[in-house]
Amino acid sequence: MPTCYETMDDAALARETERLQADVDALAAQGLTLDMARGKPSPAQVDLSRPVLDVLTSESSLTDDGVDAANYGAPDGLPSARRLMAEVLEVDPAHVIVAGSSSLNLMYDLVGHAFTRGVRGATPWSELGEVKFLCPAPGYDRHFAVTEHFGVTNVPVPMTETGPDMDLVERLVETDPTVKGIWCVPKYQNPTGVTFSDETVRRFAGLRPAAEDFRIYWDNAYVVHGLYDQDDELLNIFDVLAETGREDLVYEFASTSKVTFPGSGIACVAASPKDLDDIRLSSNIQRVCSDKITQLMHVRYFSGREAVVDHMALMAEVLRPKFELVEQKLTDGLAGLDVATWTNPRGGYFVSFDGPDGSAKRIVAMCREVGVTLTGAGATWPYGDDPRDSNIRIAPSYPTLEELGQALDVLVACTKLVAGQLAAEARA
Ligand SMILES: Cc1ncc(COP(=O)(O)O)c(C=O)c1O
Known part of the structure; x- marks a missing residue:
């Protein structure tokens, strides 16, 4: 399936990539420093486990x-x-x-x-x-x-x-x-x-x-x-x-x-x-x-599995809105453009995102320039060698919802610009 940029005529594509570049430049001007790289629980999640620290004292058996x-x-x-x-x-x-x-x-x-x-x-x-x-x-x-x-x-x-x-x-x-x-x-x-x-x-x-x-x-x-x-x-x-x-x-x-x-x-x-x-x-x-x-x-x-499951339900309260924000931002920004696919998991810590072939390294590098650190492109493949250079791992757990929203705006903008650039380069 061609991306929406590949189906544009030359003039429309040139106008569109210029507009997308302006969007990315505007995001870069915000001086963001956001990290969506590793699957770490957020401080709010870890804090839920603090009572574990209170169960033993020097008096405990x-x-x-x-x-x-x-x-x-x-x-x-x-x-x-x-x-x-x-x-x-x-x-x-x-x-x-x-x-x-x-x-x-x-x-x-x-x-x-x-x-x-x-x-x-x-x-x-x-x-x-x-x-x-x-x-x-x-x-x-x-x-x-x-x-x-x-x-x-x-x-x-x-x-x-x-x-x-x-x-x-x-x-x-x-x-x-x-x-x-x-x-x-x-x-x-x-x-x-x-x-x-x-x-x-x-x-x-x-x-x-x-x-x-x-x-x-x-x-x-x-x-x-x-x-x-x-x-x-x-x-x-x-x-x-x-x-x-x-x-x-x-x-x-x-x-x-x-x-x-x-x-x-x-x-x-x-x-x-x-x-x-x-x-x-x-x-x-x-x-x-x-x-x-x-x-x-x-x-x-x-006390047993049920207690673990109850605790994890509290964790899910914190994590679920983040996964739902990923789904919403990617859908709002990219659905219908045929530039990316992504998963919408019902658990775990990650979302898998695929841009056009040959895009992942460029998207990750562009995001970094704009101030958003993602997991390195290729990391999800042995030897870091993604044969299609398309896959990016999104780790939404650590940033706050606000930071996550900003980071996803950057990912969306960079994905569109890279897809536009790839379409233009393929014609040159
Ligand atoms: C699939 C998987 N296994 C293991 C780990 C690490 O687990 P541990 O901290 O128990 O070594 C992670 C951490 O992200 C993971 O995603």
Whole structure:
């Protein structure tokens, strides 16, 4: 579909790009400094979790379920913290290890485990010629960074409206033994906001990998992060695996980073009992035990899944108007021009925006000149290499509503100008 600028005659296009340039110049003259780059909760959201800090005092009992949180012990985490995270993920607490304050850290550790020790006795990846990971794209840049850091070849797989392109996933996973993993954010995916369909989850659970040490890295970072009462339903992949009796396929991750305090909450990994035993071969070398005091604060504050869900409803009150403003501003500014498409997620932290081919780097650079920092163009693709140079990740959570509105006005104006410029250049 041609953009509206491509359908204009030369004179009209010249007039229009001049007008669009004037709009951008006027915005630049405002001297804005706005940041819509990273998916951080706003101060108003984080403040909602301050009462978590009040649940422990020097007078508090630090013993929980017979475990002394103030001392070494319970390397898999406080039993009550394992129960809480198991309730959140709807898995068996015995299949959960709670450790550390960052799920990304656990993902890094598991890739490290595969490299140094090997998955379940398989040859350590450090001894293999090539190791590949599938990277649904657009996707989460820090996932791609972990595997890139270890020298893994990151292979992009297109995201669709129902999850990754499963025909391609099945073909690559089932025929190529060097494919050892796939990064997935199955609910409110970063950045598209897509929740994987039941069929996608069933196809993941039904994979017959060519490599015995292949695992799905199922990062359920946004498991309780719906914006509306009607939450997206994600089929529980471990339930599907249990039906088929094949549970050694998935490592599931989550954390409270966007529930309470980013980087200062609790994180967990869920896996089959045999996979957990395998993981312990590395994790029990790495540490004596993890931070059980923070775990205790979380379980004293959150009595169970319902309490987490109630807390997240308060978060959603703050976040929902921002997502609705994104949808409104983009619709008002760009609908009908055929210059961009974008997602309208019902949860998570991001909106995925696509401009015309060859536009993303220019839009991001132009926005920066006008005073708006966006996530770098290409960040949503492995190696920063978006083949169409079209995708931009919008992170609406951190700015205030007013700042967000201004930043979106800039994005809209720059998208239109770049689309006009591209149409003009194609004729020159
Ligand atoms: C999909 C996804 N996973 C993990 C993280 C980071 O989580 P943590 O703070 O638990 O390392 C983020 C943060 O934006 C994310 O979007």
